[in-house]
Amino acid sequence: MGVNSTGRSLTIIYLTFVFALLLTIFPMPTWLLWFRPEWALLFVIYWIVALPNRVGIATSWCIGLLVDVLNGATLGEHAMAFALVAYLAAKSFRQFRMSAWWQQMISVSIFVALYQLLIFFLEGITGTIPKTVLYWLPILTSMLVWPLVFIVLRRIRRRYQVT
Amino acid sequence: MLFNNSQYLGIRFTFFLILSIIVMVMDHRNHQFGTIRGMLSDAMAPLQYTVNWPMALTQRLKDNVHSKHELVTENTHLKMQNLLLKAKVQNILALQKENTSLRALLKSSSQILDHVAVAQLLAINMDAYIAQAILDKGKDDKVYVGQPVLGANGVMGQVIQVGRWTSRLMLITDTRSAVPVVNDRTGMRAIAVGTGAFRPLSLINVPDTADIAVGDRVSTSGLGLLYPVGYPVGIVTSIRKKPGEQFSDVVVSPTAHLYRDTQVLLYWHTKAGMVDEAASQLKQMQQEDKNMNQQIIERVRDGG
Numbered sequence: 237m238g239v240n241s242t243g244r245s246l247t248i249i250y251l252t253f254v255f256a257l258l259l260t261i262f263p264m265p266t267w268l269l270w271f272r273p274e275w276a277l278l279f280v281i282y283w284i285v286a287l288p289n290r291v292g293i294a295t296s297w298c299i300g301l302l303v304d305v306l307n308g309a310t311l312g313e314h315a316m317a318f319a320l321v322a323y324l325a326a327k328s329f330r331q332f333r334m335s336a337w338w339q340q341m342i343s344v345s346i347f348v349a350l351y352q353l354l355i356f357f358l359e360g361i362t363g364t365i366p367k368t369v370l371y372w373l374p375i376l377t378s379m380l381v382w383p384l385v386f387i388v389l390r391r392i393r394r395r396y397q398v399t
Numbered sequence: 400m401l402f403n404n405s406q407y408l409g410i411r412f413t414f415f416l417i418l419s420i421i422v423m424v425m426d427h428r429n430h431q432f433g434t435i436r437g438m439l440s441d442a443m444a445p446l447q448y449t450v451n452w453p454m455a456l457t458q459r460l461k462d463n464v465h466s467k468h469e470l471v472t473e474n475t476h477l478k479m480q481n482l483l484l485k486a487k488v489q490n491i492l493a494l495q496k497e498n499t500s501l502r503a504l505l506k507s508s509s510q511i512l513d514h515v516a517v518a519q520l521l522a523i524n525m526d527a528y529i530a531q532a533i534l535d536k537g538k539d540d541k542v543y544v545g546q547p548v549l550g551a552n553g554v555m556g557q558v559i560q561v562g563r564w565t566s567r568l569m570l571i572t573d574t575r576s577a578v579p580v581v582n583d584r585t586g587m588r589a590i591a592v593g594t595g596a597f598r599p600l601s602l603i604n605v606p607d608t609a610d611i612a613v614g615d616r617v618s619t620s621g622l623g624l625l626y627p628v629g630y631p632v633g634i635v636t637s638i639r640k641k642p643g644e645q646f647s648d649v650v651v652s653p654t655a656h657l658y659r660d661t662q663v664l665l666y667w668h669t670k671a672g673m674v675d676e677a678a679s680q681l682k683q684m685q686q687e688d689k690n691m692n693q694q695i696i697e698r699v700r701d702g703g
Contacts, residue, residue, distance in 0.1 A: 254446070261450050293408070297415045301422075305439040306446070308531045308560075308567055311426040316419035323412040362427065 245398045249290060252279055252389065253299055261306050270370040273378040274348055276303055277321060278385045281347060284325040285332045286393060296322035310362050317354045321347045337383055345379035433560070440562040447533050447565060451521045489688075514667040515549070516540065520660070521565065530556075530573035530596035534663070537564045542665060545625060549664040553631040553655035554578060554619060558665075570657050571632065572596055580632050581620035585610045588620055591632055591651055597658070600633055602649035607640055609647075617651060627666060631655075 256279040264272065276299055283291040300318025304311050324347060325332065332343055352372060392398070425432050465473075519535040536542050538561050546558040548568050556576060560567040571578055572593040580591045580602070587609055591600040605611060615635040621628030633651035640647040 257443075257446055258450055261447065263450065263454060293411045293415050297418070302439070302443065305436065305443055308529055310423055311432070311436060312419040312422035315422065316416060319412060319415040319419060323408060326408055358423070 241397075241399065244396070245287075245290065248392065248396050248398050249283055249287075252283075252392065255279075257299075257302060257306065260303060270368075270373045271377050272374060273381045274351065274374050275385075276300075277318065277348060277351055278344065278378055278382060279389070280318060280322060281325050281344060282385060282389045284322055285329045286389070287398070288326050288329050290398075292326060293319050293322045310358070313355060313358045313362075316358070317351045320354060321351050324350070337386075340386070341379045341382050344382045345375050348375045348378045436560065437562055440560065440565065440567075444562060444565045447521045448535075451519075451535075515664045516667075518542075518548075518663050518665050520568075520663060530570040530576075530593060530657075531559075532568045532570065534558070534566045534568050534665070535564070536665060537562045537566050539563060540665075541667075542566045547626045547666045549627075549630055549666055550655035550657070550660045551662075552660075553633070553653060554626060555655050555657060555660070555663050557625060568663070570596070571600060571653060571655075572598060572657060578626060578632055579620045579622040580617040582611060583616045583618055584612075585615075587611065588622065589617070589649075591617065599636065600651040600653060602635075602651055604646055605649050607645060607647050611635060611638060611649060613638060616654075627668070 253276070256276040259275040260272075280291070280296045280299055284296070296318040297315050300315035301311065303309075303314040303318070307314065328343075332340065335343065349372075352375060356371070426436070516536070518540075521533040521535050534542070534548070542558055542561050544558055544561055548555045548557060554571060556568050556570040556573070558566050559569045569576055570593070571591065572595065574593050574595055576593040578591045578600075579588070581588050587605075589602045589605050592603055594601050602611075602617070613635055616631060617633055617635065618629055618631045619626040631654045633653045635649060636652045637650045638647055
């Protein structure tokens with residue numbers, strides 16, 4: 237325990253975030269782009285629910301800001317949406333942990349839907365509103381990949397004893 | 400501890416909410432904020448290069464497993480193409496020279512033989528609704544904001560943000576993009592605005608009575624002083640005249656392979672200094688031609 241363990245835990249958590257950002261910008265064929273799950277958001281939700289004392293609204297906001305930079309969106313847009321989801325996840329992490337895997341999937345889809353909705357409104361203000369229904373597709377795909385994210389990150393957390 | 404934590408949660412959330420709004424307003428209004436964005440972009444550059452690496456690797460593997468037959472065919476094809484292009488270049492150089500002298504007669508400025516450099520696209524369209532891409536050249540390669548970017552088949556877009564090693568390209572399909580164009584057939588001027596990623600362009604303010612037809616090619620007019628003159632932008636694919644309205648809906652599909660090209664040309668507008676270089680190149684080519692002709696004549700003489 238102590239400083240060393242704290243540092244190591246944070247290093248591993250941040251490495252998973254780097255991986256999530258790589259998945260966020262990974263080049264894909266055009267038709268697949270709309271299917272891309274909100275990887276960074278899923279990773280943020282996992283760590284908040286698993287270790288609410290390590291990852292909170294501040295960390296999530298910073299990740300959101302980096303997503304803004306990578307996407308070329310107005311700075312603060314994704315950051316705000318990340319903070320919103322982080323707030324909701326941190327508020328309900330006990331119920332989230334107790335719920336069954338399919339209930340978790342539903343919660344995740346609600347989180348992603350709120351996230352997409354907020355970004356939709358913010359994009360509307362700045363004038364680059366997406367005009368197709370496909371915009372909402374990540375709600376579904378994020379929900380479907382959630383069990384995978386959960387299992388992989390839990391294995392990493394247990395293997396490296398991230399506390 | 401947990402109790403405390405959840406009590407402060409609301410306060411912390413409010414704080415970051417307000418911070419987001421401040422950052423958004425600053426980013427939208429204040430251009431000084433660009434330096435912070437630039438710094439963050441530079442920090443993110445390694446990620447963009449990393450993501451590109453598997454693509455580059457598969458390309459290299461593909462190159463390695465080409466069969467000999469394929470290579471020979473390709474080589475012959477390229478040689479033929481090269482020959483054709485060389486022939487064309489000679490013609491163009493002669494025309495350019497003529498153009499320069501004519502322009503000199505008319506006392507207008509001339510823009511000839513511009514400076515270009517090839518850039519690689521990193522991580523094209525990260526997000527499906529933002530028509531932007533990352534280029535692998537930045538401030539170190541003298542890329543500047545507002546620089547036109549061309550593809551092999553037409554205009555791609557312009558640089559909107561420059562980092563140290565990377566820069567951000569806004570494609571012409573972006574909703575914030577507008578390209579001044581001219582109809583190649585009739586010379587009518589218009590503006591082609593983007594309507595979003597993966598969607599065609601739209602010509603705005605085209606009067607109902609304008610002479611425009613499906614299949615017309617539009618290219619850059621050079622007005623607006625951003626894009627160079629005469630590069631193809633798109634083909635008119637549909638025209639809809641709405642009764643009772645002053646302007647018709649004109650849809651233009653871009654000729655550039657916006658989502659397939661991985662190599663693009665960065666374009667620098669040049670000064671008159673380049674004209675001299677063009678002239679010297681022309682002279683050299685003419686000299687070479689003369690030599691060739693001489694050799695052929697000598698050979699014919701020897702034979703005869």
